[in-house]
Amino acid sequence: MNLSKRRGALVAAGIATALVLSACGGSDEGGSEGGGATGGTFSMYINEPENPLVPGNTTESEGSQVVKSLWTGLIQYGPEGEVEYSGVADSIESEDNITWTVKLKDGWTFHDGSPVTAQSFVDAWNYTAYSPNTQGASYFFANIEGYDALQAPTDDEGNVTGEPAATEMTGLVVEDDTTFTVTLTDPFAQFPVTVGYNAFFPLPESFFEDPEAAGTNPIGNGPFKADGEFVPGTGITLSKYEDYAGENAAQADGVEYKIFADLNTAYTEVQAGNLDITRDVPPDAITTAADEFGDRFLESPSSQFTYVGFPTYDPRYQDKRVRQAFSLAINREEITEAIFNGTRAPADSAIAPVVDGYREGACEYCEVDVERANELLDEAGFDRSQPVELWFNSGAGHDAWMEAVGNQLRENLGVEYQLRGDLDFSQYLPLADEKGFTGPFRLAWAMDYPSPQNYLEPLYSTAALPPAGSNTAFYSNPEFDELVDEGNRASSNDEAIDFYNQAEDVLLEDMPIIPMFFGLEQAVHSENVSGVFVDVFGQVDTSKVTVNN
Amino acid sequence: MGRYVARRLLLTIPVLFGASFLIFAMVYALPGDPIRALGGDRPLAPAVVAQLRQEFNLNDPLGIQYLKYLGDLAQGDLGTDFRGRPVLDTISQRLPVTIKLTVVAILIEAVIGIIAGVLAGIRRNSFFDNVVLVSTTLVVSIPILVLAFIAQFTFGLKLGLFPISGVQEGWYSFLLPGFVLASGSLAYVARLTRTSVAENMRADYVRTARAKGLPNRTVVVRHTLRNSLIPVVTFVGADIGTLLGGAIVTESVFNLPGIGRAIFDAVRAQEGAVVVGIVTLMVFFFIFFNLVVDVLYAVLDPRIRYE
Numbered sequence: 001m002n003l004s005k006r007r008g009a010l011v012a013a014g015i016a017t018a019l020v021l022s023a024c025g026g027s028d029e030g031g032s033e034g035g036g037a038t039g040g041t042f043s044m045y046i047n048e049p050e051n052p053l054v055p056g057n058t059t060e061s062e063g064s065q066v067v068k069s070l071w072t073g074l075i076q077y078g079p080e081g082e083v084e085y086s087g088v089a090d091s092i093e094s095e096d097n098i099t100w101t102v103k104l105k106d107g108w109t110f111h112d113g114s115p116v117t118a119q120s121f122v123d124a125w126n127y128t129a130y131s132p133n134t135q136g137a138s139y140f141f142a143n144i145e146g147y148d149a150l151q152a153p154t155d156d157e158g159n160v161t162g163e164p165a166a167t168e169m170t171g172l173v174v175e176d177d178t179t180f181t182v183t184l185t186d187p188f189a190q191f192p193v194t195v196g197y198n199a200f201f202p203l204p205e206s207f208f209e210d211p212e213a214a215g216t217n218p219i220g221n222g223p224f225k226a227d228g229e230f231v232p233g234t235g236i237t238l239s240k241y242e243d244y245a246g247e248n249a250a251q252a253d254g255v256e257y258k259i260f261a262d263l264n265t266a267y268t269e270v271q272a273g274n275l276d277i278t279r280d281v282p283p284d285a286i287t288t289a290a291d292e293f294g295d296r297f298l299e300s301p302s303s304q305f306t307y308v309g310f311p312t313y314d315p316r317y318q319d320k321r322v323r324q325a326f327s328l329a330i331n332r333e334e335i336t337e338a339i340f341n342g343t344r345a346p347a348d349s350a351i352a353p354v355v356d357g358y359r360e361g362a363c364e365y366c367e368v369d370v371e372r373a374n375e376l377l378d379e380a381g382f383d384r385s386q387p388v389e390l391w392f393n394s395g396a397g398h399d400a401w402m403e404a405v406g407n408q409l410r411e412n413l414g415v416e417y418q419l420r421g422d423l424d425f426s427q428y429l430p431l432a433d434e435k436g437f438t439g440p441f442r443l444a445w446a447m448d449y450p451s452p453q454n455y456l457e458p459l460y461s462t463a464a465l466p467p468a469g470s471n472t473a474f475y476s477n478p479e480f481d482e483l484v485d486e487g488n489r490a491s492s493n494d495e496a497i498d499f500y501n502q503a504e505d506v507l508l509e510d511m512p513i514i515p516m517f518f519g520l521e522q523a524v525h526s527e528n529v530s531g532v533f534v535d536v537f538g539q540v541d542t543s544k545v546t547v548n549n
Numbered sequence: 550m551g552r553y554v555a556r557r558l559l560l561t562i563p564v565l566f567g568a569s570f571l572i573f574a575m576v577y578a579l580p581g582d583p584i585r586a587l588g589g590d591r592p593l594a595p596a597v598v599a600q601l602r603q604e605f606n607l608n609d610p611l612g613i614q615y616l617k618y619l620g621d622l623a624q625g626d627l628g629t630d631f632r633g634r635p636v637l638d639t640i641s642q643r644l645p646v647t648i649k650l651t652v653v654a655i656l657i658e659a660v661i662g663i664i665a666g667v668l669a670g671i672r673r674n675s676f677f678d679n680v681v682l683v684s685t686t687l688v689v690s691i692p693i694l695v696l697a698f699i700a701q702f703t704f705g706l707k708l709g710l711f712p713i714s715g716v717q718e719g720w721y722s723f724l725l726p727g728f729v730l731a732s733g734s735l736a737y738v739a740r741l742t743r744t745s746v747a748e749n750m751r752a753d754y755v756r757t758a759r760a761k762g763l764p765n766r767t768v769v770v771r772h773t774l775r776n777s778l779i780p781v782v783t784f785v786g787a788d789i790g791t792l793l794g795g796a797i798v799t800e801s802v803f804n805l806p807g808i809g810r811a812i813f814d815a816v817r818a819q820e821g822a823v824v825v826g827i828v829t830l831m832v833f834f835f836i837f838f839n840l841v842v843d844v845l846y847a848v849l850d851p852r853i854r855y856e
């Protein structure tokens with residue numbers, strides 16, 4: 001019903017115009033003909049992917065960058081995160097936001113020549129959801145009917161006690177080669193927005209014969225195909241897929257992903273002109289990179305959202321006035337400038353600016369107002385004699401800014417603070433799930449798909465309480481849940497956003513978390529390439545990169 | 550001699566078992582939940598977590614986990630990391646890189662170190678001796694991380710003499726990282742050789758050799774050096790074992806996909822099978838090269854015999 005093909009087509013047309021324009025601009029210096037592929041190969045930095053290159057098991061940024069070159073999903077996201085029907089889907093429509101009919105375009109093939117059919121999607125989704133396959137993105141299918149039957153039963157101690165009851169979700173039905181239906185457990189109007197994510201990519205038949213081998217020799221349907229196997233610690237070389245059926249075919253002949261253990265080394269290689277693109281700039285080079293690279297230094301907003309959560313299970317932080325007061329006492333601007341050299345933006349809402357539904361200044365308590373903060377704290381009867389314990393995970397560069405937060409609290413509210421930053425991520429996260437924090441704690445979120453829902457439901461809804469979800473502030477408000485739910489049921493995107501914004505208002509009044517920063521992505525590239533653009537996921541669309549001759 | 554070597558090799562078996570159990574226990578004792586950390590900000594589906602814990606025997610007590618590991622090992626299965634990649638693959642892919650780096654580093658430290666040490670030792674307090682003294686002090690006092698970045702920036706980026714990183718150019722790629730890695734040990738080898746040579750130059754047998762009218766070259770190389778090498782060989786032998794354990798800093802800065810990086814990542818991710826597999830191999834190397842050193846003693850000094 002919403003976000004149907006027409007709207008997508010309009011956006012796509014806009015993009016196509018922009019592409020033609022940029023291609024013309026590029027031809028002045030590059031000497032390439034407008035519109036046509038320019039050829040040539042380029043190289044790009046990634047860090048070690050955490051998992052084999054299987055889309056349903058790739059939920060982190062490094063593997064995703066490669067997977068997104070190799071695969072094209074049902075839909076694609078435009079530069080601003082808008083849905084474009086330039087992928088495999090012709091339309092994704094529903095009458096009731098529960099049963100969705102997905103119609104595919106003809107002519108799409110995998111790199112091994114086999115056709116991309118409705119079955120390719122359904123098989124892939126079932127494979128990812130089936131718990132014995134231990135795919136990281138399994139939970140993405142939790143709202144599809146029959147998901148629970150694909151989860152192995154466990155006893156109270158978490159031991160697996162048998163096989164799942166089924167291998168296929170009842171909510172996925174193949175109608176014909178190019179049509180399948182998806183039945184959800186609850187209405188979810190944003191469903192089409194979610195399916196551009198890795199977890200929803202199709203898999204060829206050959207994958208299921210040997211999934212392990214497919215992890216190192218990935219076969220997708222994207223603009224680039226793998227030229228050889230993926231070598232951990234070294235990387236993978238891709239070349240243009242000549243039979244690519246989509247609109248956004250690769251401009252270059254190939255891309256070589258090189259794994260660097262140390263970002264500094266990759267940056268040095270770009271300086272020397274041996275490497276073409278890094279999607280990241282070492283922190284100590286940030287201040288000089290803009291001068292050194294000029295217009296080859298890129299900065300764009302990312303979906304990264306850093307926040308400080310409150311242990312709402314702790315009586316000390318149960319009064320929302322205390323939480324509001326803390327937020328009012330923090331000068332985010334000062335921290336982003338002094339600690340991050342402007343590589344983060346102060347957060348003024350709980351939904352990142354890269355998403356449709358962001359409202360500037362939505363967070364009333366994100367402005368600095370020391371006087372009001374102290375009033376609120378007095379009203380709440382907060383005990384200032386006890387130090388506030390500030391929690392963060394160690395070895396990840398959070399020490400400096402958490403200390404700055406502590407200093408501001410001391411200065412503005414007159415409370416002492418204590419840093420609790422000695423736990424590694426693997427200890428920190430379980431502690432969060434076990435209600436182990438004794439004070440405000442740091443966490444961050446990057447979106448999976450560009451919808452305000454992705455910034456609300458997985459983080460603060462009652463359904464997302466640990467261990468099922470990431471609601472580690474243990475916030476639970478029926479009003480919030482209800483508004484998110486209404487957003488999920490909404491009949492149009494605008495209506496949905498309206499409900500999500502209302503939910504956000506409830507959240508920002510209750511303040512179980514303090515919004516801190518929004519991320520900014522930095523990238524640099526060599527003179528060898530143009531058309532480099534870092535999208536809202538922090539990734540470079542490799543199909544649009546052109547190599548200068 | 551043959552029986553001695555056989556006995557020593559047999560002795561390594563209980564050592565390897567002991568070492569592997571200790572390492573296993575240490576990884577087991579690490580706090581935190583490795584499976585929870587896999588998911589990051591967003592927890593994995595509960596059934597997936599249960600499945601992973603089952604697959605990696607994380608619900609079992611230490612003893613059972615270790616026995617299961619040994620059981621798999623007996624069938625030639627070293628286990629897999631959390632991504633499902635066999636540990637054996639990781640080792641066979643990364644070890645050659647580390648071996649090349651070690652060979653280059655050892656050659657540099659042995660050849661240059663011994664030559665510098667001998668020249669300094671036979672002309673004590675000469676200008677050259679002082680140069681060696683000052684330069685080795687300097688090198689030893691600079692952290693290897695700093696040295697690596699300086700070398701990379703100067704010789705790689707600015708002068709363009711060496712590749713900045715990677716292994717694309719074969720052995721040549723290993724020259725600069727080899728130099729950086731060898732620098733500290735090189736200084737020790739030079740100092741050790743110098744002291745040892747200087748001491749032996751005053752020994753009776755050297756005076757005798759000179760009195761016999763032997764040419765200076767023969768006295769230095771055949772008599773003094775051979776006797777002076779015992780402490781140096783001990784040091785270099787132990788160093789081979791250490792370097793094969795991987796040089797995390799050098800491998801990271803020069804982006805060499807070697808064993809050091811693998812073990813660093815595995816410890817951080819608490820991947821027991823990977824850590825135990827690799828470290829046990831390192832222990833074996835260490836024992837092996839110590840044996841080689843002991844055998845070399847007998848070669849260098851005929852008075853040492855093993856029965």
